[in-house]
Amino acid sequence: MTDSIYDTRQLRQQNLSRVLKAIWTSEGTSRADLSRHFGLSRSSISSLTEQLTTLGVIEETHLAASSGGRPPRVLQLDPDCCRVIGVDMGASHIAVLSMNLRGEIEQVLESDLACGEQPEEALSTIQTMVETLRTSKPLLGVGVAVPSPVVDGELSARILPAWKGIHLQAELESRLSLRVFVGNDANLGALAEQWWGTCKGVQDFVFIKMATGVGAGLVQHGKVLLGDAGYAGELGHVPISNEGLCRCGMYGCLEAHIGLNALQQYLPPQISTSDWLNNDPQSTKVVTGSIADALSVALSILVNLLNPHKIVLWGPIPQRAPQFVDALRQAMSTKNLWSPMRIDALQVSSLGEQGVAKGAATLLLEEAFSNPLLFAEMEG
Ligand SMILES: [Zn+2]
Numbered sequence: 001m002t003d004s005i006y007d008t009r010q011l012r013q014q015n016l017s018r019v020l021k022a023i024w025t026s027e028g029t030s031r032a033d034l035s036r037h038f039g040l041s042r043s044s045i046s047s048l049t050e051q052l053t054t055l056g057v058i059e060e061t062h063l064a065a066s067s068g069g070r071p072p073r074v075l076q077l078d079p080d081c082c083r084v085i086g087v088d089m090g091a092s093h094i095a096v097l098s099m100n101l102r103g104e105i106e107q108v109l110e111s112d113l114a115c116g117e118q119p120e121e122a123l124s125t126i127q128t129m130v131e132t133l134r135t136s137k138p139l140l141g142v143g144v145a146v147p148s149p150v151v152d153g154e155l156s157a158r159i160l161p162a163w164k165g166i167h168l169q170a171e172l173e174s175r176l177s178l179r180v181f182v183g184n185d186a187n188l189g190a191l192a193e194q195w196w197g198t199c200k201g202v203q204d205f206v207f208i209k210m211a212t213g214v215g216a217g218l219v220q221h222g223k224v225l226l227g228d229a230g231y232a233g234e235l236g237h238v239p240i241s242n243e244g245l246c247r248c249g250m251y252g253c254l255e256a257h258i259g260l261n262a263l264q265q266y267l268p269p270q271i272s273t274s275d276w277l278n279n280d281p282q283s284t285k286v287v288t289g290s291i292a293d294a295l296s297v298a299l300s301i302l303v304n305l306l307n308p309h310k311i312v313l314w315g316p317i318p319q320r321a322p323q324f325v326d327a328l329r330q331a332m333s334t335k336n337l338w339s340p341m342r343i344d345a346l347q348v349s350s351l352g353e354q355g356v357a358k359g360a361a362t363l364l365l366e367e368a369f370s371n372p373l374l375f376a377e378m379e380g
Pocket residue numbers: 236237246247248249250253255
């Protein structure tokens with residue numbers, strides 16, 4: 001391919017993407033509006049919208065009110081033209097959901113499984129759950145969130161040694177015959193906040209995942225920071241003391257203080273973490289005391305390093321223990337923060353329990369909205 005043909009194709013793909021995003025964010029728009037907005041000719045816009053219509057991702061709906069002359073046709077996204085599937089592969093559970101192009105969740109399936117230690121069982125369970133959610137609607141693909149850095153579709157053998165040598169992305173693609181993307185769970189939580197949560201339009205923020213593992217999705221200038229080898233945001237392994245053996249083998253990691261396993265010592269027998277957080281006064285004492293204190297140490301470092309506009313907290317503790325955020329704000333107020341930070345900049349995620357799975361599904365949308373030709377490669 002010559003450079004000029006390549007450039008022309010790339011330019012058309014970029015224009016397709018821009019027009020699709022404009023239609024997606026509008027309630028409905030016309031070719032004339034798009035032409036004015038992008039400074040492209042009516043015939044160029046007509047050609048682009050015709051291609052998006054052929055791809056099935058937009059449709060002509062009603063006639064708009066006329067301002068004189070022939071009333072224009074309104075173009076809208078067809079949010080139900082296909083589905084995306086998101087998988088949250090946690091340390092002790094798997095959640096799988098299907099949703100449409102507006103992020104409206106259709107179905108959720110959940111299963112308890114120690115995924116970190118049982119890769120074969122995790123792969124076959126994910127396969128079964130995804131197959132269960134398949135309907136007659138075309139599928140754009142599957143996004144998978146994992147509690148590990150992801151480098152070229154593989155997980156970190158240091159964090160998940162049982163997964164050494166297993167290429168999660170390739171394995172699932174071959175089992176499902178679907179496009180599969182894999183990403184770190186905290187980074188995908190951050191992506192979900194950007195698309196569907198309280199961080200729409202926010203350029204600099206941090207998403208904190210507080211589960212068995214603890215991680216941070218760091219967003220700077222609107223992009224998730226990956227670092228040199230994809231390991232950025234491993235907040236759970238930042239040392240905050242000399243005590244507490246972490247599963248990584250080191251002492252004093254944040255995760256050893258606030259990860260859900262650290263709560264086991266307080267849990268009465270036969271009580272789940274969620275029930276304990278909901279009902280036991282002892283849980284309030286723990287999460288507003290030692291948990292809030294430990295997290296405030298790590299967050300104060302993070303705030304001084306990154307100066308985020310907002311910090312969003314996700315996981316059972318912030319979502320089930322309402323007093324936790326106030327205690328954390330209080331603990332943060334005693335720290336030496338050089339970056340200005342409003343007290344309400346520390347928030348609980350509005351995305352609910354499926355926030356990370358939703359982020360995993362959004363990975364597919366992000367790719368397809370950048371390259372709408374992927375809509376032509378959907379599986380029925
Ligand atoms: Zn550690």
